[in-house]
Structures are given as C-alpha cells and as structure tokens.
Amino acid sequence: MAMVLFLNIFLLALFLLFFLLKHRIINNGKYCNLPLLPPGPAGLPFIGHLHLQMFDNSDGPHIFLWKLSQKYGSLMSLRFGFKPTLVVSSAKMAEKVMKTHDLDFCSRPNLRGTRKLSYEALDLAFSPYTDYWKEMRKICVVHLFSRVHKYRSIREDEVARLVEKIGRLSICSKPVNLSEAMMCLTSSIICRVGFGKRYDEEGAERSRFHGMLKESEAMFTGFSFADFFPFMGWVDRFTGFLNRLEKTFKEHDAFYQELVDEHLDPIGENQIKRT
Structure with a gap:
C-alpha cells in the first residue's frame, strides 16, 4: 500500500513539473531556443509516444511506423520516454541521413x-563513432574482410547443403520457411568462418547455441526503463530485466571463453596431460 501511494505521489509530482516548465516556456517566449523538430503525432507527458508503440502496433512496428509516415511525412519525430527519435521512411530521406x-x-x-552484451560497446557493431571504432575497423579490414575470398568454399558448401535440404522437403511436399532457412544459412557460414564449427546439427550444442541467440535477441529488443527513463533504471531490477541480462551475459562470456580455449589448444594437449 505504501509503495502504491509513493508511486502515485511521484507520478503526480512529475506531471506538475512538466506543466510548470511548459507554462514557464510559453510565458517567457523561449520557443525560439527549442530545436525545430519534424512533424509527428501528439505525445503524452512523461511517456511521450510509448503508448502508441505498445498498444497500436499489432501489425508489427514497421507497419505501425509506415502508417504514421503516411500522415506525417517521410521524416517524422517521435519521443519514447526521454529519448527523441527520428523516423525515416523514404529512399530520398534515407540517403540524406545515411550519406549526406x-x-x-x-x-x-x-x-x-x-551495451552489456558487447562488453560496454567494445565491439565493432555497437561501438560509437570514435577513434577506437576507426582502429577496430582497420583491424577488421586487414585481418578479416580482406580474406573473404578464402572462405568461398565454406559459403558454397553451406549453400549446397541448403539447396539439398529444400530439395528433400519439396519431394516430400513439405513447406519450407525461407526466412528461417536463410537465417540458418547465414548463421552457419558465420560460425564456420569465425568458430570453425557448425551448430546446425541436432544435439545439445545446437540447442545451447540457438538458445543463446534467441536470448540475446530478446535482450537487444527488450524493454528497459533505463533506456527511456534514465533516472528510473533501478526499476529494471524489480522487473527481472537486469537478472536476465546478467545471466545471458555470463552464458555468452563462458561460450566465448570455450572457443578461445579450443583455438589455443585445438587437440586438447592440456587435457591429455592432466589425465
């Protein structure tokens, strides 16, 4: 009961603060100091457009945003909590954003x-555009991307496996999920190139690997209060998000360490000596 009362008082104080600040800006005529944002739907105080994302996107977020763009234009502004967001929905506008x-x-x-699963954004994919990212990109270009032609046999083998699998299913008149098949193809190629092994066969290793992929995807797209309301990050501990994220991180870290150990000791010499 005390917690409910505290939350009600807290939310009421936030709403009052929002309206007081808005009233002060209007009276002082300071709109000229605010950034000029593209058009967008009206948001609610505090949560912005989070209610639209949660309740009005039954067709999927991409369809939901496309429908909004038909009304507000190819460059649209939204606000999810305290995070301002630009939505680009045309090729011309995408060129300006991604090129110009x-x-x-x-x-x-x-x-x-x-941030957690990438070791505080230390990898190439999630690191911000800094001198560190530039150095990481140089290393990848020299030691990885320049050797793509060496992995041609792996790509050809995996494509042949996929074609053979689709052929078997078609003979049996069974449906083929091409989206899932292409995801498996990409995953198998990356695993063979990066790890030196496949995780497409049945077994405990395949279940473990695909389980980690699904869990990491859930963590990447899961709702975290810290992402939209930075001062309410502590709520993630009560929702279970932090515990789940920490568990996923430890599973990934152990998996990476096993791969490193296998590459350093490929024939298990240390294990033979111990026995």
Whole structure:
C-alpha cells in the first residue's frame, strides 16, 4: 500500500513539473531556443509516444511506423520516454541521413542490453563513432574482410547443403520457411568462418547455441526503463530485466571463453596431460 501511494505521489509530482516548465516556456517566449523538430503525432507527458508503440502496433512496428509516415511525412519525430527519435521512411530521406549527414547518425543507440552484451560497446557493431571504432575497423579490414575470398568454399558448401535440404522437403511436399532457412544459412557460414564449427546439427550444442541467440535477441529488443527513463533504471531490477541480462551475459562470456580455449589448444594437449 505504501509503495502504491509513493508511486502515485511521484507520478503526480512529475506531471506538475512538466506543466510548470511548459507554462514557464510559453510565458517567457523561449520557443525560439527549442530545436525545430519534424512533424509527428501528439505525445503524452512523461511517456511521450510509448503508448502508441505498445498498444497500436499489432501489425508489427514497421507497419505501425509506415502508417504514421503516411500522415506525417517521410521524416517524422517521435519521443519514447526521454529519448527523441527520428523516423525515416523514404529512399530520398534515407540517403540524406545515411550519406549526406552520415557522421551525425552513424553511432548506434546506447541501450542497456546491447551495451552489456558487447562488453560496454567494445565491439565493432555497437561501438560509437570514435577513434577506437576507426582502429577496430582497420583491424577488421586487414585481418578479416580482406580474406573473404578464402572462405568461398565454406559459403558454397553451406549453400549446397541448403539447396539439398529444400530439395528433400519439396519431394516430400513439405513447406519450407525461407526466412528461417536463410537465417540458418547465414548463421552457419558465420560460425564456420569465425568458430570453425557448425551448430546446425541436432544435439545439445545446437540447442545451447540457438538458445543463446534467441536470448540475446530478446535482450537487444527488450524493454528497459533505463533506456527511456534514465533516472528510473533501478526499476529494471524489480522487473527481472537486469537478472536476465546478467545471466545471458555470463552464458555468452563462458561460450566465448570455450572457443578461445579450443583455438589455443585445438587437440586438447592440456587435457591429455592432466589425465
């Protein structure tokens, strides 16, 4: 009962603060100091457009945003909690964002899930555009991307496996989920190139690997209060998000360590000596 009363008082104070600030800005005529944002639907105090994302996107977020763009234009502004967001929905506008103004938009959002699973954004995918990212990119270009032609046999083998699998299913008149098949193809190629092994066969290793992929995807897209309301990050502990994220991180870290150990000791010499 005390917790409910505290939350009610807390929310009421936030609403009063919002309206007082808005009233002060209007009276002082300071709208000229505010950034000029593209058009967008009216948001609610405090939560912004989170209610639209949660309740009005039954067709999927991409369809939901496309429908909004038909009304508000190819460049639309939304606000999810305290996070302002630009929605681009045309090729012309995407070119301006990704080419003309690429330096302003090249960094990925700093989300709690991706930051934790990428070791505080130390990898190439989630690191912000800094000198560190440039150095990481140089290393990848020299030691990884320049050797793509060496992995041609792996790509050809995996494509042949996929074609053979689709052929068997078609003979038996069974449906084929091409989206899932292409995801498995990509995953198998990456695993063979990066790890030196496949995780497509049945067994405990396959179940473990695909389970980690699903869990990491859930953490990347899961709702975290810290991402939208930075001062309410402590709520993630009560919702179970932090515990789940920490468990997923430890599973990934153990998996990476096993791969490193296997590459350092490929034939298990240390294990033979111990026995």
